[in-house]
Amino acid sequence: MVVFAYPSTVIREAEGPLIDAGVPLMARAAQALARFCADEIRTARGQVAGARACVLAGPGNNAGDALFAAAALSRRGAKITVVTLFEGTHIDGLAAAQRAGADVIAYPAARSAGDTRGDILRELTRADLVLDGILGTGGRRGLPPHIASLIKDWTPRDDSILVAVDVPSDLSPAETGADDRLHADHTVTFGGLKAELIDPRVSRFTGEVHVVDIGLHPAQSAAAGEVLDSEDLIAEFPRPDAQGYKYSRGVVGVLAGSEEYPGAGVLTTTSAVNCGIGMVRYLGSPLVAEFVLGLHAEVVTASGRMNALVMGPGDPEDEFLRDAVDALTDTSIPVVLDAGALEMVGRADSVRGTWLAKRPVVLTPHAGELARLLSRILGEIITSSRITADPIGWAKRAAKLSGCIVLLKGHQTVIACPDGFCVLPEAGPASLATAGSGDVLAGIIGAMLAVFHATRQQASAESQQTSPEAPLPDRDWAHIVGLAVLIHNAAGYRAVNAGTLVDAVVEVAGDLIHSRSLGGG
Structure with missing residues (x-):
């Protein structure tokens, strides 16, 4: 079936009436993300229990999706570490992760030279799965310096899995600085395929893109493009x-x-x-x-x-x-x-x-x-x-x-x-x-x-x-x-x-x- 790609603004406009009507869109997204991550962990190591997962959490709703998904993984026996990268993050999502037993390490810009940097790099390196919930569709042109520096110093394990939540946190197509940007293995996006995810220049940052239906159904007439495959x-x-x-x-x-x-x-x-x-x-x-x-x-x-x-x-x-x-x-x-x-x-x-x-x-x-x-x-x-x-x-x-x-x-x-x-x-x-x-x-x-x-x-x-x-x-x-x-x-x-x-x-x-x-x- 043809997959249509939409501008992020179209997806957000489709979300509005459902949110106003009380439809739990974030819960649907987080549940789907948790299932996807659990499947990836089981494929890699046989079971979720005992796996380590690390959430890189920014201030927006994609961090909320990642945190609620992490809470679900924790309830299945995974060891969760949340790294908050700004002064604040999604409050309800963070609370849910903490109730489920997640550890939290704060790393805002003002403390970027502190002792937590070593702790964060150790947790990232130990993680079987990392969730990129740093920035959403509003932040496209580069990561803040303290985050870029952290990513540059992190060497992921060959067998670890990096999953971008909705969109990778930096899809700037510039060729420079690729070593301080996250290269996802998978991107799990919600409500519809975002147009920026089909740009050939960003495929090395998105990995394989998976679209989760959360009930938005944007009009095809509003699509910016379509993706065709052999089917x-x-x-x-x-x-x-x-x-x-x-x-x-x-x-x-x-x-x-x-x-x-x-x-x-x-x-x-x-x-x-x-x-x-x-x-x-x-x-x-x-x-x-x-x-x-x-x-x-x-x-x-x-x-x-x-x-x-x-x-x-x-x-x-x-x-x-x-x-x-x-x-x-x-x-x-x-x-x-x-x-x-x-x-x-x-x-x-x-x-x-x-x-x-x-x-x-x-x-x-x-x-x-x-x-x-x-x-x-x-x-x-x-x-x-x-x-x-x-x-x-x-x-x-x-x-x-x-x-x-x-x-x-x-x-x-x-x-x-x-x-x-x-x-x-x-x-x-x-x-x-x-x-x-x-x-x-x-x-x-x-x-x-x-x-x-x-x-x-x-x-x-x-x-x-x-x-x-x-x-x-x-x-x-x-x-x-x-x-x-x-x-x-x-x-x-x-x-x-x-x-x-x-x-x-x-x-x-x-x-x-x-x-x-x-x-x-």
């Missing part, structure tokens, strides 16, 4: 209908490859064919067409109806690009622009308001290509290192400026819509970082867009709809693109280079179509 692909992959035929299954046009780079045309076309689409049209160089037809006799080289078009992998010659653009006249089909075709965005003859404005457009740059695109649009030098330092931020900016859906390729693929909404498919294997991998991805995206576009057209025709078909929102197109990335990822687990990757696509599609699973992937 979403298995559930939503567009399988052939028993009454279907090649046109209802979708037709994708591919303009990829050139006499200089013919392989890109073969890889892009083959990946589209291997997705199980109804038809693939190859629209590029006759030389590349010969290679393509030698492998796939079913590919059509004549122009005609299409449900989506992929342009740009392998820098196709300008004459074929012009012909492809002409073929889009009076259509609204989705277009994927990759590699050489990205130059068409931001130029005076192709800005939004011309042929690009009539349809969903997906841009698929890597960091270097996005840097060149933004430099051209903004009129200033943007470097690829700036892009990789903030992939979500730059992808969102590019989407807003271009009016297109932007898929920024990398270890963590980011798909951004012009309105700022983001889709983050789960990361794929490192084997995808190989020449030609992007060509394979472009073909998969084009095929998936074509299938969904054809399905909508078929449904509209069957319902005898007379009014024009309502445009599909960018967020829905971005979701489809995210599913295409998951196919690419699944194929990557079965391949070591682009040649084997493109062959693995048909294995993945076959598993999804015939067994409704990812098989051995």
